[in-house]
Amino acid sequence: MTDPIELAGLTKSYGSRRGVVDLDLTVREGEVFGYLGPNGAGKTTTIRLLLGTIRALAGSARVFGIDSWSNAAEAHRQLAYLGSDPGFLGELRADEHLDYLARLRGVPARAWCPLAERLGLDPAVQIRKLSRGNRQKVGVVSVFMGREPLLVMDEPTSGLDPLARREFLALVAEARAAGRTVFLSSHNLPEVERSCDRVGIIRDGRLVEVAPVHSLLDEHWRSVSLALDEPAGPGIFDLPNVRVVSEAGRDAHLMVRGDVNALLARLATLRVRDISIDTPDIEDVFLRFYGEPETDTTDRVPEEVAR
Amino acid sequence: MTTLALEFRRGRTLLFWLGLTIVLYTAGMTLFYPQTLSDKEAVDQMLKLWPKEMLAAFSIEGNLGDPGTYFNVYIFSLIWPVIAAIEGILVGTRSTAADLDRGYLELPLATPISRTRYLATTIAVQVVAMALLTVAMILSIVLLGPVIAISFDLPRFALVGVVALAFGCAIAAASTLLGVMTLSRGKAGGIVAGVLLAMYLLQTLSKLAPDLASLSYLSAFRYFAPAPIINLGTIPGGDVAVLGSVAVACWVAALWAFRRRDLIV
Numbered sequence: 124m125t126d127p128i129e130l131a132g133l134t135k136s137y138g139s140r141r142g143v144v145d146l147d148l149t150v151r152e153g154e155v156f157g158y159l160g161p162n163g164a165g166k167t168t169t170i171r172l173l174l175g176t177i178r179a180l181a182g183s184a185r186v187f188g189i190d191s192w193s194n195a196a197e198a199h200r201q202l203a204y205l206g207s208d209p210g211f212l213g214e215l216r217a218d219e220h221l222d223y224l225a226r227l228r229g230v231p232a233r234a235w236c237p238l239a240e241r242l243g244l245d246p247a248v249q250i251r252k253l254s255r256g257n258r259q260k261v262g263v264v265s266v267f268m269g270r271e272p273l274l275v276m277d278e279p280t281s282g283l284d285p286l287a288r289r290e291f292l293a294l295v296a297e298a299r300a301a302g303r304t305v306f307l308s309s310h311n312l313p314e315v316e317r318s319c320d321r322v323g324i325i326r327d328g329r330l331v332e333v334a335p336v337h338s339l340l341d342e343h344w345r346s347v348s349l350a351l352d353e354p355a356g357p358g359i360f361d362l363p364n365v366r367v368v369s370e371a372g373r374d375a376h377l378m379v380r381g382d383v384n385a386l387l388a389r390l391a392t393l394r395v396r397d398i399s400i401d402t403p404d405i406e407d408v409f410l411r412f413y414g415e416p417e418t419d420t421t422d423r424v425p426e427e428v429a430r
Numbered sequence: 431m432t433t434l435a436l437e438f439r440r441g442r443t444l445l446f447w448l449g450l451t452i453v454l455y456t457a458g459m460t461l462f463y464p465q466t467l468s469d470k471e472a473v474d475q476m477l478k479l480w481p482k483e484m485l486a487a488f489s490i491e492g493n494l495g496d497p498g499t500y501f502n503v504y505i506f507s508l509i510w511p512v513i514a515a516i517e518g519i520l521v522g523t524r525s526t527a528a529d530l531d532r533g534y535l536e537l538p539l540a541t542p543i544s545r546t547r548y549l550a551t552t553i554a555v556q557v558v559a560m561a562l563l564t565v566a567m568i569l570s571i572v573l574l575g576p577v578i579a580i581s582f583d584l585p586r587f588a589l590v591g592v593v594a595l596a597f598g599c600a601i602a603a604a605s606t607l608l609g610v611m612t613l614s615r616g617k618a619g620g621i622v623a624g625v626l627l628a629m630y631l632l633q634t635l636s637k638l639a640p641d642l643a644s645l646s647y648l649s650a651f652r653y654f655a656p657a658p659i660i661n662l663g664t665i666p667g668g669d670v671a672v673l674g675s676v677a678v679a680c681w682v683a684a685l686w687a688f689r690r691r692d693l694i695v
Contacts, residue, residue, distance in 0.1 A: 137694075174540050177692040196544040204540035210533025212440070226432040227541040 125188035127152055127201075127273045127304040128173065132182030135168055142168040143328045146182070150306055150321075152272075155299050157319035157336070158308040159409055165328040166308040167207060170277050173306075174204060186273060203228065205266040207278040207308075209258075213251030217261045220250060224265050235268040242290050255282040263287070267294050274298060276307040280314060292318050312409055316340075324412050331412055344378040346401040347386070351375065352394035359389055433538065433548060437555040441521055445559050449566045452513050456570035459504045463497070464578045470495035486637040491657065497582065498660030501571060506594065506656040511626065513563060514598035519622050521559055522605025523615040525552035526684075530613055530693055539693070549688045553606065553681050560598040564591045586663055590656040593666045596673035597654040601626065603680035610684045610691065626650070650676075 128150035135142035143165040150156045160166045171177045172184045175195030184191045186198040211220055221235045239246050244260040253261070259282040266274055280288050288311075295305055295318045309315050315322060316336055324332040332339070344366075349355075351373045360367050360377055362385050368376040373396075379386050390398075466473055473494045477485065485491070489507040492499040526549065529535040538548060568591040575582040601622060608618035629649040636646035646652040653669040 171694065174536070176536055176539065177694055178690075195539075196542050196547075199540055200542045202540070204536070206533065206536050208533055209537055210529075211537075212534060214440070223432060223436055224537065224541065227538060227543055229542070 125185070126150060127187055128156075128306060129185040129188070130169070130173070130182070131185075133169070133172055133179050133184055134181040135172055135177060135179050141165070141328045143172070143325070146325075146328075146330050148323055148330060148333060150304060152304055153299060153302050154320040155295055155305040155318055156307070157315035157322040158306065158325065159312070159315060159322055160308070160325035161310075164325045166325060167277055168328075169325070170204075170275060170306075170308065173275060174199070174202075201271055202273040202275050203266045203269050203271040205262045205274075205276045205279050207281065209262050211250045211258060211261060213249065216247055216249050217244060217253065217257075218246035220261060221246065221265055221268065225268060228269050228271070230269040235264050238264040238267055238294075242287055256284055256287065259283050260287060263291055263294070267298065272303055274303060274305045274307075276305070278309060279307055280309065280311055288314065324409065326412055340402065341381055344380050345383075347377040347379055348397075348399045348401075349375040349377065349390070349395060350397035352396055355393055359393070360386070362386060362389070433543065433551045434554065437525065437552050438558075440524070441555060441559055444517065444520060445562065448513050448517055449563055452509060452563060452567050453570045455509050456505055456567050457574055459501075460571045460574045461578060463500055464580065466500055467495050467580075483634075483638060486634050489657075492661070496657075496661050497580075498657035498662075501590075501660065502655075502657040505567065505571070506590065506654070507651070510567065510594055511597070511630075511651075511654075513567075514560065514594070514601050515623060515626055517559060517563060518556070518598055518601035518603075519605045519619040521552075521556050522602040522622075523609035523618045525549065526606070526688065527609040527613050527615040527618055531615065535693060545689050546685055549606075549610075549685055553603075553684075556602040556606070557599060560602060561595055564595045564598065567591070567594065583660070583663075586660050589659050589666060593654055593656065593659070593669055593673070596670045596677065597650065599677040600650060600673045600680070603677040603684070607680040607684040607687070610687045613691075613693070 126149050128148065130146050130148040133146040133148075134144055136144075146165075146169060158166055158169065168177070172179050173186065173191055175184075175191040175198065178192050187201045189198040189201070191198040215223070217239070221239070222232065224230075225232060225234060236246075239260075242260045242264060244257060244264060248257075250258060250261065259280075263279060263283070266276060266279070280291055283291060292314060295307075298305055299320075305318075307315075307319075319336055321333065321335050322339065323330055334342075346368075354373055355370070355375060360370075360375070364379060364381045365386055366378040368378055370376075377386070470493060477490060477494065480490075488503055490499065490503050494500050494503065526535070539545060568587050572582045572584055572587050604625075605618055605622045608621050609615065612618050612621075630651055633646050633649040633651040636643045636649070636652075650673065653672045655666070655669065658664040659666055
C-alpha cells in the first residue's frame with residue numbers, strides 16, 4: 124500500500140534563495156496533516172514540488188507512489204488542490220468556474236451545489252464581483268467537490284469568515300471520516316490544532332519536527348501555579364518531569380512535562396487551596412521552534428511560560 | 431474540449447473587437463478602391479513626387495491602381511501586421527505567462543490535464559482565432575467586389591489569406607515561445623513587438639540599399655508579399671513554408687519548454 128504523500132530527500136532552491144532542503148516526509152492514508160511554518164519557510168515550495176509545478180533539484184515527491192514531476196497528470200488524478208491565493212478567472216461566474224474544474228477533474232456535473240449552499244456561496248455571481256472571502260469559498264467548494272483521495276490545501280481558510288471556517292473544519296472532519304487524506308498548510312494554528320492528526324513544522328526550508336499534535340503538546344512544559352494552605356515540605360516536588368520555578372511561602376510555581384500523574388499524587392498529600400494549569404497551545408509550540416536557534420526545543424523551560 | 435471551449439470563450443471579446451476593426455477598415459478601403467482606380471493617372475503622378483524612402487516604408491511598389499499594390503499598401507502591409515501582432519501577442523502569452531502571473535495557471539494544471547495537452551489546446555485556439563481574422567479580412571474585400579462592380583480573383587485573395595495566416599501564426603508562435611521562456615507577458619510582448627518593428631525597418635532598409643538586400647531574408651515581412659500574388663497570380667509556396675516552419679518550430683519549442691520548466695513567477 125503506497126502512502127498518499129512521500130517526500131524523500133526533496134531539495135529545491137531558487138538561485139541564491141533557499142527553498143527546501145532534504146525534506147523527508149510521509150503522510151499516511153486517512154490522516155489530516157498540518158504543515159506549519161512562517162512566510163518563506165518553504166511551505167508553498169513543498170506544495171509546488173508535490174504538484175509538479177516546479178522540479179526538485181534532488182529527491183522525489185510521490186503521490187500514491189506516482190512521481191509528481193515525471194507523471195504529473197497521473198498524480199493529479201489522485202488529488203484536489205487549493206492554492207493560497209488562487210487567481211480565478213474574474214470574467215467567469217462561480218458556477219462556470221466550478222463546472223469547468225469539475226469537467227477537468229471528471230467530477231459529476233453540479234456535484235458542488237450542496238457545498239456551495241452549505242458555505243453560503245452564491246454561484247451565479249461573477250467571480251470578479253465576489254469579495255475575497257467569497258472567492259476563497261469558491262476554492263474551498265472546488266477542493267471538496269470531488270472524490271479524490273488526497274486534498275492538498277495551502278492556507279485554505281485565509282479570508283473566510285468564522286462561520287465559513289467552522290464549515291471548513293467540518294468538511295475536513297468529514298473528509299477524514301470518509302478515508303480521504305488532507306494535507307494543509309496554515310498560519311491558523313488553533314485550526315490546525317483542532318483539525319489535524321499530525322503536524323510538520325518547517326523552518327528555513329528544513330523539516331524540524333513531525334509529530335502527532337497531542338504528543339507535540341505533551342512534550343512541552345505546562346505551567347502549574349499552586350496556592351497551598353501551608354508551605355510544601357522540602358523535596359515534595361522532586362520529580363524527573365517537574366521543575367520548580369519559584370516557591371515562596373504557600374505559593375509555588377512549577378513546570379511539568381509529560382505524564383502528570385506523579386505530580387498529582389504528590390499534590391494529593393497537600394491541602395491545595397487553588398490550582399491553575401496553563402496548557403501550551405500549538406501556537407506556543409510553533410513559536411518555540413521559531414524563537415530558538417537550537418534544535419532541541421523541548422528540554423528547556425521556556426521563559427514566557429515560566430514567567 | 432473543456433479547455434478548448436474555455437479558451438475560445440476567453441478570447442472572444444478580443445477577437446470580436448479586432449475582427450470588427452479589420453472588417454470595418456478593410457471594407458472602407460475596399461469601397462474607396464474604385465476612386466483610386468479612376469484617379470490612377472493622377473495618383474501615379476503624385477507618387478512620383480514622393481521620396482523613394484517613403485515609398486519603400488509604405489511598401490508602394492507599382493501602381494496603386496493595381497489591386498495587389500493597393501490592398502497590400504492599405505491593408506495587408508498596414509493593418510494586418512498590427513492586428514496579427516495584437517492577437518498573436520495577447521493570445522500567445524495569455525495561457526502561460528499572463529495566467530501564471532495572475533495565479534490562475536496552477537488550477538487547471540493541478541488537474542489530470544497534462545501541460546502538453548493544455549498548451550496544445552491553447553495553440554489550437556491561436557490558429558483558429560488567427561484564421562477567423564484572416565477570413566474576415568479577405569471576405570471584407572472579396573464580398574464587396576459586386577458592390578463596387580469589380581470582380582476580385584477569389585483564389586488569389588485566398589492565397590493571400592494563407593500567407594497572412596502563416597504570418598500571424600508565426601507571430602503568435604513566437605509570442606507563445608517567449609511567453610513560456612520568460613513567463614512574463616510584458617517581456618514576451620515587448621520582445622515580439624520590438625523584433626517585428628526591427629524586421630519592418632530591415633525590410634525597408636534593404637529596399638533602399640541594394641548592398642543590404644540580403645538582410646531582408648531575416649525579416650518576416652519579406653515572406654509576406656501579397657502584391658505579386660494578387661497582381662500576377664504567384665503561388666507563395668516558399669513564403670508560406672518559411673513562415674509556417676517558423677510557427678511550427680516555435681510552437682514545438684514552446685511545448686517542449688513548457689513541459690520541462692518550473693512554473694513560478
